[in-house]
Amino acid sequence: MSPTNYLLLSALLFSIGAVGVLVRRNAVVVFMCIELMLNAVNLTLVTFSRINGTLDGQVMAFFVMVVAAAEVVVGLAIITSIFRTRQSSSVDDANLLKY
């Protein structure tokens, strides 16, 4: 089996995610784009796991999922809290931490 297609898909997903993070302002959408990038990486890891016949890649993928889940929990909580105080979910509005 050739990994090319899987890797191309993975790269496509990663690029969409990266562009989304850079161009979208809505924090929730940015978040989802990050998830997209993480999953693109997961796809790559699983692909190589399959090709090499080892379980290392799959184990890594599980770790990534766990981290992603934890991240979502904390991140969404922060976003909600910011939305409550500032009535906005735009990442550009939360720019007090500078200089």
Added chain:
Amino acid sequence: MTTTLPALSALAQEAQPAVGEATGTASLAWLLFALPAAGALVLFLTGRRSDRWGHWLGLLTVVASFVIGLLIFLETVGLAPGERTRELALYSWIGSGSLNVDFGLRLDPLSLTFVLLITGVGSLIHLYSVGYMSHDPGRRRFFAQLNLFVAAMLVLVLANNFVLLYLGWEGVGLASYLLIGFYQDRPAAATAAKKAFLMNRVGDVGLALAIFLLWLELGTTQYNEVFGRIGEVPSGTVLAVTLLLLLGACGKSGQFPLQSWLPDAMEGPTPVSALIHAATMVTAGVYLIARTNPIYDLTETGRLVVALIGVVTLLIGAIIGCAYDDIKKVLAYSTVSQIGYMILAVGLGPAGYALGIFHLLTHGFFKAGLFLGAGSVMHAMNDDVDMRRFGGLWRKMPVTFVTFGLGYLALIGFPFLSGYFSKDAIIEAAFAQEGWQGWVFGGAAALAAGLTAFYMTRLMFMTFFGERRWEKVPAHNGEAYHPHESPATMTVPMIVLAFGSVGAGAALYPVLPEWLAPTVGELRELEGGALPHAVVPWLVVGLSALGVLAGYLFVGRRPVPVERPERVSLPVRAARADLYANAINESVVERPGTWLTRILVYFDNRGVDGAVNGIAAGLGGSSGRLRRLQTGFVRSYALSMLGGSVLIVAAMLAVRFA
């Protein structure tokens, strides 16, 4: 002598007397300076508690020193001339590697002569000060400092090596500083004290460098070893050493070009002027050159410079002395001039060492007497020093007048008084030099003798004769003058010194050169030269008589105005301005120095420290600019992260595939 060296210079080697161990009374020599030093210590430490008896303690210690000195002197006289040089090593003072400096004393005819002069005149002046300072609340402090001076001066003359000499040398400088600035709430006194110390330090640098050179060449600072082996030193170095020593002597003795501190030093109490700035400390330069005579013997050029300095100074002193109205300053310039004679004498080499010391001794008597007399006059005249306010005082203070008058006659070289013997001998020796030197040295010395007679006669007339101008004007402190004779504590020392002024010359003339011979060599009388010996006394006495006559014509016959006339001729104006010595010092040293200091302070703050702070500020400023990159926009951070990752990946690829 401990060293057994091949005699490279037979002359120097031969001239050095054998050094014996000091035994008997001489082993107590350390008490000579220890007693006054202990007196000073007690007076300083007990503070006001010793106000009531402190001055007697001060006097007692110096008298005790005198007695010990006299005993050692008598013991030494009893020895054969070859055995009169003895040393007393007390302990090792500074030692490191090949350098070893002993705290050791040298008792020889030269040092013993000085011991007697210092403690003898010192005792008299201590006694005088008991009366003179009786109304001063700082009398205890005064005696403490005077004792400190005597101790330091004794260390200076008793030292058996150059470093210990330097200790005494700067020690008397400290005492002189303290005593000139004794009335320390007077700014003029404080400034004069500082000036004296600084100009002395200039000389001290010369002395110090001479010591360094000698140690470098000979590895020792001990007199007997240095003098014994000085012949091994290259002649250029010997010349340098003599010139550096001369610089030291110029600083301490107020010789040209470092003469201008000495007249200012008259800000100190008058007994100080008598003891330190006339009889003893300022003659230390003469002592130094006489002491180092084996070095000067080797260099004609060095001696010539010494004699020239002496000639220049004796003329400067005599000229300026004619113009001042301040009685103490006239005497001070007279001192400058007389020390010029002594320096000239020792500059003449073996023909003059003993004569220099001879004049130093007689001068010690009559100049101390003159200063004490001046102090007595000031004591009577509300501490005023302006002679234009004096006049006709001889009736009011007869003892002072007589003793002062004898000192005056001695100073101008009245036949068969002290100064006649000592000064004439120097002038004769100067005329006996070969070639131009005889004419220049002798002529200048004889001319200055005439000037001396003039300014001293002027001083006598303005102070003791003529109109009683003090009856017409109030004193500087606003009260009326009530001249009176001084108490016995003051007159007794003056009387004793007056005897010295009269008789010392005649008494010492036949014996002194022979007594000093073990230290400074036999007195060599030169034959021939510019003028024969028989003519010179007539010439000098004649010139002096002319000076006296001029003094009478200019001052004695005419009324003296109380206010100083300002419309005077150019020479008088120049003399009143110290021949512009202070102006030169000010414009060449003081003012550029002040500016340099200011510029350096600015440079240090702005330049050096500015560079340091500038670097710090530059770092802070650039980090402040870099800070601006942190915009607070999450997406820009994300972009930079992406850019960074792409760069890293690209770099890795480039490395892998390039």
Added chain:
Amino acid sequence: MNVLSAAGPIVPDSGGNVLLIVLLLLPLVGSLVMYPLRGNVALAKGVAMAVALLELVLVVLAWVGYDTAAAADGTRFQLEFSASWIPAFGTHIAFGVDGIALVMIALTAFLVPILMLFAWAEKLPEGRTASGYFGLLLATQAMLVGVFAATDVFLFYVFFEAMLIPMYFLIGRFGGPNRQYAAVKFFLYSLLGGLIMLASLIGLFVVSGERLGQGTFTWAELQTMAATVPTSTQIWLFLGFFVAFAIKAPLFPFHTWLPDAGAEAPIVGAVLLVGVLDKVATFGFLRYCLPLFPAASQALAPLVLTLAVVGIIYAALLAVGQTDMSRFVSYTSIAHFGFIALGIFAFSSQAFAGATLYMVNHGLSTGMLFLMVGMLITRGGSRKIADYGGVAKLAPLLAGCLLVAGMSSLALPGTNSFVSEFLVLVGSFPNAPVFTIVATVGIIFAALYVLWFYQRTMQGPVRGDAVTAALERAGAGGPGAMTDPGIAAKRAGTGFADLGRREIAVVTPLIVAIVVLGFFPAPLLDVINPSVTATMQEVGLADPVPVGGTAR
């Protein structure tokens, strides 16, 4: 084990004499004890003083135990202790003293109790307690013992940097109005130098790895290989150490932190800083630069001598121009450091001995000068010279003590400093005549700045804002008052008072030391001389003036 047996060299890691460790730990523990005692200031001060005095007693024991005969026979260090520290880097906890280090430790131990007595009733800034103050003094002392006693180069470096910490707090917490600026400047400047030295230190370790097969920081091992290191390598390593020491000393042109730190530090801090802490640099020249980089030291000596001599004249002129008393004393110290550096880089045993003695004497004389200035400030509340005048009339004892300190500072014969200055100059003359002549001219300037300062503050009529204000506060009358201020001050018993009993107790040991060491320096010189001879051998030079001089 006999604590006082000083005998010969020991094998690394074998332990040894613990006296030096005790000397190091005692003040350190003392300073830590200050924290729980902060509530009871009187007790804290008492404990601190007791610790300082005990330390002094122990130092006297060490002095007695130091065997000068053994040192002359070639024992480089005594009272040695060695234990392994980080084996991977070959570092040791190694202590030992030679004569040079011993006199410096003794100076510290002598000064600290005096400083505590001076600071006993000092008014501290708001919210600060004397326990912290005294604790920092003790901590500084501990670091200084460490830095002088270390025989492991890495350990030396650690103490060299660590001593900045208590001094930083001493200046930053207890100093004058501009103390933060001064403390930060002092710390950063010194740290910069220290880090450059660290780079050199690592380089030295690498070089020793190449030469000896195994890297080491032990001083004695590094010294034995020093002669085999190529000069070019030595120069780079030397420069790293040199910059650190030149900043710390400080030499011109790295000196500008000192006037700020000296002026803003509390007086006791200034005394420790200028009197002892800065001597670590000159000590470092003698102990590290010269023996470890002998070829580089000789190659670069003209450079150092130039800086030293420029510093002597330059700082003396600047001292004349100062308007602030503490800055004035700081600048005089920079001039004196020039003399020390001159002596060290003139390579003769007289100059070395003079430089070492100068370190001690300068600690005494400048220490006393700072203390006298401090006593003036206590009375007048101002650091400006122009605020004082004619003090001698009001406080003759104070003026007299200031004069003694000043005379010692200008190296008047009969005071301690003369012996050292004479040795430095006479010893430097053979190898560096031109530099020595310029430095000798510098003694005129020394007289100028001391006497000018004395004249402005002490002599003349009673004047100056600080003095008249103090007299007015006491009701003794300022300008315009009917009575003479001097008499009125005496009558009131207050105003600008003369020295009190405690202050007399502070200055007495200093004056005694100044005078006694002026006439009888042998006790110090006997200890210093063997170590100086050893240093000469390590540099590999013979004395320029043999017995009997060069003319023979």
